[in-house]
Amino acid sequence: MATNHNLNFICYKCQASLSTANILLNKNKNEARGRCAKCNIWTTFPLPEIKKKLIYLDQSFFSDIYSETVKEDLNQRLKEKLLLLRQKQKIFLVVSDIHSYETSNIPEQHSKQKTEQWKFQNSMADGCIAGNFDNVVIAQTRRMLLEKNSFETFPHTDIGLKNPHQFMVGMNIISTNTWRDGLNQSSKTSSEQQNEAISDNLDRQVEKLPDNCKLSDCLHHIQELRKGGLQQGIKDFIKDKNFTLQSEEIISEINAGRTPSFQYPQISRSSFYPVIKSVVEGLDEDAALMKWSDLLKNDNLGLCPSLRIRIAMEAELLWIKKQGHRQNPKKFSENFGVSRHHDIQHIASFFPYVDAITTDNEMFNFCQREAVKKELNKYPTKIYAKKYYNDFEAWLSDLIKNS
Numbered sequence: 001m002a003t004n005h006n007l008n009f010i011c012y013k014c015q016a017s018l019s020t021a022n023i024l025l026n027k028n029k030n031e032a033r034g035r036c037a038k039c040n041i042w043t044t045f046p047l048p049e050i051k052k053k054l055i056y057l058d059q060s061f062f063s064d065i066y067s068e069t070v071k072e073d074l075n076q077r078l079k080e081k082l083l084l085l086r087q088k089q090k091i092f093l094v095v096s097d098i099h100s101y102e103t104s105n106i107p108e109q110h111s112k113q114k115t116e117q118w119k120f121q122n123s124m125a126d127g128c129i130a131g132n133f134d135n136v137v138i139a140q141t142r143r144m145l146l147e148k149n150s151f152e153t154f155p156h157t158d159i160g161l162k163n164p165h166q167f168m169v170g171m172n173i174i175s176t177n178t179w180r181d182g183l184n185q186s187s188k189t190s191s192e193q194q195n196e197a198i199s200d201n202l203d204r205q206v207e208k209l210p211d212n213c214k215l216s217d218c219l220h221h222i223q224e225l226r227k228g229g230l231q232q233g234i235k236d237f238i239k240d241k242n243f244t245l246q247s248e249e250i251i252s253e254i255n256a257g258r259t260p261s262f263q264y265p266q267i268s269r270s271s272f273y274p275v276i277k278s279v280v281e282g283l284d285e286d287a288a289l290m291k292w293s294d295l296l297k298n299d300n301l302g303l304c305p306s307l308r309i310r311i312a313m314e315a316e317l318l319w320i321k322k323q324g325h326r327q328n329p330k331k332f333s334e335n336f337g338v339s340r341h342h343d344i345q346h347i348a349s350f351f352p353y354v355d356a357i358t359t360d361n362e363m364f365n366f367c368q369r370e371a372v373k374k375e376l377n378k379y380p381t382k383i384y385a386k387k388y389y390n391d392f393e394a395w396l397s398d399l400i401k402n403s
């Protein structure tokens with residue numbers, strides 16, 4: 001692999017150069033080991049600490065550069081520059097389950113594009129898949145409950161990446177992750193069904209808002225909805241935990257030959273229950289939940305950064321819907337439905353962690369809306385829409401020049 005670091009991989013005993021095929025990366029220790037074919041002994045090499053730029057390319061970007069019909073020079077140049085920067089170990093591509101889902105939905109007649117795209121994503125990300133939105137919310141909330149000044153930095157471990165800045169060397173076996181393709185294909189609910197559920201829910205929210213409402217009312221409405229869900233999840237978790245404790249008492253009562261007095265509690269688990277459970281795993285559960293619940297009561301402090309971004313976006317969608325804009329039923333998915341929600345999830349999950357992110361023009365404009373912009377302006381991340389791909393190319397060119 002060509003890099004600007006001139007590492008000499010030579011056998012410590014006979015000084016012979018080792019072939020790349022005999023060098024193995026030790027990801028846990030930031031070092032590599034190489035075997036000399038002549039002496040049959042291993043030499044250990046420390047690897048340099050490097051900092052790569054993290055990039056998130058959305059599905060529309062891949063559709064552009066891998067389209068079989070559109071062969072624009074700019075698209076080709078972008079692809080080549082990304083590959084070169086990856087070879088120079090200057091960038092790391094954040095690939096998510098949303099990519100995997102969307103790639104697996106590329107129709108069979110474009111199977112060549114599908115395979116190429118998957119290979120590109122996989123090699124650019126060293127075979128790593130970042131966490132999904134819930135994973136990021138869980139990681140951020142745990143840090144919020146445990147650390148002081150928890151959001152001064154955004155560590156890549158939050159998005160499920162162990163070490164994207166790893167110096168890559170030697171022969172690295174990259175798992176193909178093709179199983180995810182199959183998994184997503186077999187387990188997906190149809191987009192029509194999902195869009196229908198989103199539409200019903202949105203209509204219900206619109207009805208709850210007064211006719212003379214403003215954007216701030218929509219924002220408040222969604223914030224209260226999310227906070228209410230989380231508080232309910234916290235209550236459910238505590239109830240469930242008490243029930244488990246009670247069951248243990250009942251068993252010991254029975255074992256002691258007594259008849260226990262017993263009431264089966266009504267536990268309805270909110271959709272936030274799994275998130276709550278993961279947030280407090282391994283922590284002092286009661287103390288952590290009490291702190292979180294207090295933060296939620298106190299001016300939205302209990303909402304982590306990714307949740308705040310998502311809430312701002314959902315509030316803007318509700319505001320658009322309430323005003324009666326974008327009524328075209330054929331464009332429901334792009335405007336309000338599954339397609340839009342994938343964009344929302346990828347921006348809310350990864351925006352604070354990456355150096356640059358791409359979007360389609362629609363989503364870019366959506367990110368300029370008041371409530372969303374207020375959240376996104378907190379981060380130095382560069383955002384490139386299709387109409388600004390020239391600027392994206394200039395940014396990539398600078399990275400190449402500076403290497």
Ligand SMILES: [Zn+2]
Pocket residue numbers: 011012013014015016036037038039040
């Ligand atoms: Zn040797």
